[in-house]
Amino acid sequence: MAPYATTSPSPHLHPDEVAEFERIWRGEAGGMSEAAIRHQHARHTKVLGDLRSEVIRPAAVIPTQLHTKAEQAQIAVDTVAALVRQDEEALATRGRSVLENRRLVRRRTRDARRPIADSTPARA
Secondary structure (H helix, E strand, C coil), X not given: CCCCCCCCCCCCCCHHHHHHHHHHHHCCCCCCCHHXXXXXXXXXXXXXXXXXXXXXXXXXXXXXXXXXXXXXXXHHXXXXXXXXXXXXXXXXXXXXXCHHHHHHHHHHHHHHHCCCCCCCCCCC
C-alpha cells in the first residue's frame, strides 16, 4: 500500500462528495472506476516486468534520444514503477487519489449544491 493512503473517506468530504466518489468507484458515473484502475494496474505491471526482463525496449515507453542506453533503461523502469505506485494508491483510496475523479466530484457536487437565485427582489 502506498504511504499515507487511506481507505476511509476524509472527514472534510461532504456526504454528497462521498456518494459521488462511490458512484465513480462502482462504475455508475464517469471517471476512473475500480475496474478501470485494476485494468490499468495490470497493464502497467506487465510493462514493468517486460522492461525489467528486456522483452520490450525503453523506447517503447519514453523518448530515448537524449539519454545513454543505461539511462534509458533506468528512466523507463522508474517511470513505469511510478505509474504502478499511483495505481496502487488509487486502489487503496478507492479512487479518491485520482485527480480526474477529484475534479469530476468537485464539479458535480458544486453544481448540485449551487443555490438557485430568486428572481423576485425581496421587499422590506
